[in-house]
Amino acid sequence: YNLEVKNFLITEAVRGEGGRLINPSTGKRFMTYYDPARMELAPRDIVARAIDAEIKRYGLDYVHLDISHMPPEFIRHHFPNIHEKLLTVGIDMTTQPIPVVPAQHYTCGGIVIDEHGKTDLPGLYAAGECTESGLHGANRLASNSLLECFVFGEAAADSIAAAWDSLPPPPPIRPWDESRVTDSDEEVVIKQTWTEIRRFMWNYVGIVRTTKRLERAKHRIELLNDEVAEYYQHFRVTPDLIELRNLLQTAELIVRSALHRHESRGLHFTLDYPETLPEAVDTVLVP
CATH class of the missing domain: 1.20.58.100 (Fumarate reductase/succinate dehydrogenase flavoprotein-like, C-terminal domain)
Structure with a gap:
């Protein structure tokens, strides 16, 4: 969270590798009030609602994601791009917490497809975030969005190639009239x-x-x-x-x-x- 620059995504892996969510007003790890068993490893919807609740309850602009308790070499090795990017805005994540807010960056749902990427329109295939493949359900599987594109993209290509010789010629497209x-x-x-x-x-x-x-x-x-x-x-x-x-x-x-x-x-x-x-x-x- 930074009003002076375009915001960028802090991967969930920071939480997965030990990052702690801290309320900057109280200095406490607030996930203990929302999901004490899983804490920061709770599903993204629970974590997002917890952050939103803390921001609204205390009138905050953001909360802190702190992984500075881990060795600096560990942080730089696991998150080199995030570390370098944060340095450009004056934050050293090896010694300082990161101000964060929830943000929408993936759409769960879309065009219904089968396992081959086929839609219900003949000749139209789809893959990736624009689809409802059944892979994610009501909550996206972390670190699987790019993999989904590869898997269903290849499946669609294989299906198209298998039927290529029997496909009818495309209809003519009328000139664009401006x-x-x-x-x-x-x-x-x-x-x-x-x-x-x-x-x-x-x-x-x-x-x-x-x-x-x-x-x-x-x-x-x-x-x-x-x-x-x-x-x-x-x-x-x-x-x-x-x-x-x-x-x-x-x-x-x-x-x-x-x-x-x-x-x-x-x-x-x-x-x-x-x-x-x-x-x-x-x-x-x-x-």
Whole structure:
């Protein structure tokens, strides 16, 4: 956590190798109040909620992740990149704690695929974070996101290659028509909308959810969908505009899925339904 530079990910392995989560106000390891048996080795959803609770309870901007009790050589050997990066912002993790906050960096859920990477659209394959492969369930398996890309990417390639000779020719693609659009004179709209989505998704669809917050997010998404659709129709397409449309669609799917789930499971925790049902019920959304 650093307001002066772009934040970067501190791998969970720091906790796995002995890192301790400390409340900077009390100086105490707070995981003892949330999961005393596993402490910092608790699943990521429990740790994230614990950090969030401490930040809100004490009015903090961050908590400390401290591994300075380990030998300096051990830290530099196991985390060379993190060590070097932190030095550039004035933090020596061999002697100082690291200020940290929870952050979303992986999407659990996506396009439903089979073991070969096939979707329900003939000829369309998918692999990696954009998919629901069944590998992770309600909580991503640590250090498996890149491996998932390799495994399902290879499976998809093998499946495509096996059926290559029998595939029909692709349909012709019509020329892109930009005759009725102009260059935008309001690029700030894209940046402003992007920032707005980030803020209300964090506030309403973040670590701890409620039905009321989810409904608020749903309403905001509906309004922004109309605004972005109008923008898309009148101005020339740019990578930022396409990414904004994708961002809105992903946000909508997350909110709709969360509203369908009347329980708490894994990374999805709602105060209105804090218990976990005996049997999981999927929230596959069909257009």
